[in-house]
Amino acid sequence: MNRFDAELQNRLGALREQNMYRELRRIDSPQSTRLLIEGKSFLNFSSNDYLGLANDPMLQHAAMECLRSFGCGSGASRLVCGSLAPFHELEAELAAFKSTEAALSFPSGFAAAIGTIPAIIGRDDIVILDKLVHASIVDAARLSGAKLRVFAHNDLDDLENKLRWAAPQSASAPRSVLVVTESIFSMDGDRAPLKEIVALKEKHGAWLMVDEAHATGIHGRQGRGVADELGVSDHVEIQMGTLGKALGASGGYICGSRGLIETLINRARSFVFSTAPLPAAAAAASAGLSIIQSARGDRLRQTLQQRVSELNTAVSKSTCDGGAIVPIMIGDERTAQAAADALRQHGIYVPAIRFPTVARGAARLRVTVTASHTAEDINILVAALRDISQNPAVA
Secondary structure (H helix, E strand, C coil), X not given: CCHHHHHHHHHHHHHHHCCCCCCCCCCCCCCCCEEEECCEEEEECCCCCCCCCCCCHHHHHHHXXXXXXXXXCCCCCCCCCCCCHHHHHHHHHHHHHHCCCEEEEECCHHHHHHHHHHHHCCCCCEEEEECCCCHHHHHHHHHHCCEEEEECCCCHHHHHHXXXXXXXXXXXXXXXXXXXXXXXXXXXXXXXCHHHHHHHHHHCCCEEEEECCCCCCCCCHHHCCHXXXXXXXXXXXXXXXXXXXXXXCXXXXXXXXXXXXXXXXXXXXXHHCCCCCCHHHHHHHHHHHHHHCCHHHHHHHHHHHHHHHHHXXXXXXXXXXXXXXXXXXXXXXXXXXXXXXHHHHCCEECCEECCCCCCCCCEEEEEECCCCCCHHHHHHHHHHHHHHHCCCCCC
16 A cells, blocks of 8 residues: 555544544435335435435436437537537526526536636625535635635624624725525525525625525425525525426526626636536426426425424424424434434435534434325334434434
8 A cells, every 4th residue: 555545544544433434325226215225225315306306207208308309418618619408498497487587507506606606706805604504605605715704503693793894994995795595504404584684685785695405496486495485586696506406407506687697607617617517407407497386396395395294293303494304413423323324224214414514513314305205104214213212322
């Protein structure tokens, strides 16, 4: 073993000692409520496929038809070899869905964040983040070179203090201030107080970026998100989301003004310098978008809320706030991992979320419910949770 590999093995050993080592688990089945792992079927409560569309026949058909028409690959960046029609169709549909002037799709939600914030914010500006925003947003803020400030999670007083601090000292020294939050937080499942945040950012002349990754498709009119549900969409300068959760496909998007989207086309490095995604992924996302705005989408949301309600009624350690993410707080990393391992012994797949995804000592089981789960699936999970809670190693 050379010095390079020896050093890496030392670092991996440290992760194992801290119970933070991760590994890929091969899945030999589509994403659904059942996963096939090493020949064994597991009841799946780990997926963000909230409406159960990832393996839906309509999305499959749309993707296959697009493959026949446009092939597998996109060839290059959309600015280099031309921009394929499925992306334009998807973006027009996204803009109409979010009631914005325009939209732009990205290969992933991470790419959307990492491209957008540095494209509109620079080293003379300020970014103010909720403490629990996604890692991609934190990385994007750092990459922008702007002054970075973090306000306590959903703490409006702390946010206003940061906004007062960010106010320019004189008219001769103008600077832009961007506030960034999620609408539904990915690990806690709770909501941001968006109405109040909008009021504060407007009072202090800031801009607002809201990541609706875990709300799009589930909340608001026909799944338009929490900002729509609260009637504040018109006051959010940058609406971000993903195509790989409730929409059942893959990718990320930004919706906003025509000026915002044209700026991103010219300056978002993760867009300018990335080969475009598979056109079939855009076609599948369009099909998912069509479903969530239909009567079928309404039925799927109703079913999802019923399953979430059934689980919340039975799980006292949950901090869920009405969304599909139901965290079961444990605290200790080793205990959380032991709980996840114990659930797998019961044939149930639920991830243990540990540092650095969450703070040290805030480990939890992150249960995600989908519209494809049945009431019996919920009962099986609840019974398993009660059983493992009797085990001193995981209680």
